[in-house]
Amino acid sequence: MNEQLTEQQINAAGHLTIGGCDAIELAHKYGTPLVVYDVSRIRDQIRRFKKVFEANQVDYAVSYASKAFAAIAMYQVAAAAGAHIDVVSGGELYTAIKAGFPMDRVSFHGNNKSADELAMAIHHHVGVIMLDNFHETDLLSQLLEENDAKIKVMLRITPGIAAHTNKYIQTGQVDSKFGFDLASGQADEALEKVLANPRMEMLGLHAHIGSQIFELAGFEGVADKLVEVASHWQAKYGYQARVINVGGGFGIRYVSVDHPLMPEEFVDAIIKAIKTAVAKTNLDLPAIWIEPGRSIVGPAGYNLYTVGSRKDVPGLKPYVTVDGGMGDNIRPALYQAEYETVLASNPHAPIEEHVRLAGKYCESGDILSQDQGLPATKPGDVLAMLDTGAYGYAMASNYNRNPRPAVVFAENGHDQLVIERESYADLVHLDRPYEQQ
């Protein structure tokens, strides 16, 4: 059986279960394409990250990078699990507000936050603004003045560390659109601005080196670098950083060749690296924050599809087409992301052929999987794509005017609709007829 599934996930009927719910029943009840989350796995991942900090008696925050999957229900789960969140837009912030998420646990990221977004953050007393550039620093300063307000900030720096990962999702190298550059003195200049502004409370520094990382070296490197910067700031400005945030990027298993480290291994290495580096300085140990996104929701998510048409050409790998595709998961088309897919009615079934799993969108590139081993399938069969919980629904679109799928949370055998399937009426909801002149 597929290694990403456990025996406990197969019920007496031989069907795949998600959060104790029969995947075939979910597909029939809610229709497909359908996104299903096993909520216990989300809670579990958050708990595992937190536990290591607690065992090490380190002040910390596990800040869920909600770009991976943002929804009212998800923010509620994150809140109940004691996580912080990071948001990157007014829309994510609005959703978190609607979910009743505690605003003091929100970090606001982004490399071009608008005046409206910053004003919204001030108005709702967001925990910390992650300052990314000088334009934003000045804009925030002006808005704080106008609103007679104060806010906590952290500086995002570009640490000059390239994570060993797919180049499309690297953000920590020197040539990056994110953060203040170190070597050219931008980070120092930014700190001077913040320290000179009594309306900004400087909390610490942040870096994010990339995504889907399988090695500790990048995190150890960024931990070292951030401590080095903090120590330099202490020597030059007498400023003691209270938080060091090493970002997210913890890799997960999508396919059998992926060998991710466990949350415990990542956090343990980060704590050790920061403690060791701090011990060589005059700094007090700052709180350590991490921002996992993918690793919290990725393995918990499943996309259910129904098989439709098929194309066989002699000598070529067949195309098996499902009722979703790049509109509900653009990652394969966008950066050749790979997934595993099983027959939901029998994940144990032996593989009989290798197919291209095609989507229904009018793009040749809309192939969900270039090489998926499957048993024989027929129209109407339900396929479950595994580990789709991160950056799938979050990046969903209405391309070809296809409605976005519904999202269901499943836990302990109960299923609950948390995002409705879009209707055709929803698709034209914002359209206005053109009055011909």
Ligand SMILES: Cc1ncc(COP(=O)(O)O)c(C=O)c1O
């Ligand atoms: C600043 C920041 N933090 C955290 C994350 C989350 O990364 P991941 O989902 O790979 O853990 C991202 C992803 O782009 C990010 O840009």
